[in-house]
Amino acid sequence: MNLNKVYLIGRVTNNLELKNTPTGQTVCAFGIATNRVWIDRNTNQKQEKTEFHNIVMWGKMAENASKYLNKGSLVMIEGRLQTRNWQDQTGVKKYKTEIIAENMQLGPRTAGNFQPNFQKPTPTEVPKEEIPIIEENSTEHITAAANNEQDEIDIKSIPF
Numbered sequence: 001m002n003l004n005k006v007y008l009i010g011r012v013t014n015n016l017e018l019k020n021t022p023t024g025q026t027v028c029a030f031g032i033a034t035n036r037v038w039i040d041r042n043t044n045q046k047q048e049k050t051e052f053h054n055i056v057m058w059g060k061m062a063e064n065a066s067k068y069l070n071k072g073s074l075v076m077i078e079g080r081l082q083t084r085n086w087q088d089q090t091g092v093k094k095y096k097t098e099i100i101a102e103n104m105q106l107g108p109r110t111a112g113n114f115q116p117n118f119q120k121p122t123p124t125e126v127p128k129e130e131i132p133i134i135e136e137n138s139t140e141h142i143t144a145a146a147n148n149e150q151d152e153i154d155i156k157s158i159p160f
Helices: 059-068 140-151
Strands: 006-012 018-020 026-039 046-058 074-087 093-106
Touching: 018 059, 026 059, 046 059, 046 074, 059 093
Parallel strands: 046 093
Antiparallel strands: 006 026, 006 074, 018 026, 026 046, 074 093
């Protein structure tokens, strides 16, 4: 059995540009950065390493990504690894490993990546619910509990 599955949660490194292939397919390529943080055993110092990943999206997902993702947006990508190769103008063979996105989940919207075409919902007043206060030395909760004893379920009547 083989498995080629990648899950990444990171921040978009550049603004997305939507393109169309000569056959009319919509495609979007962009980068995301992920961080790994650890404590060095020798120095007890916090260390951090950033990895950069190339993401490729196709079709409707590419259109949605270009609408909602900006540089700095938090995003989760689920996809598969794919390496492609080509020869540059000097004849040198080049390789590029990319994550072909199969699923995307947007992170929370912040002031930095707020899209102007969204309208903020108007605040609605939340009805206040009275929460009963039971004082420690009060006898009210004892009588309330005694009244609810008749509503208790008999364990023997449960069929499993």
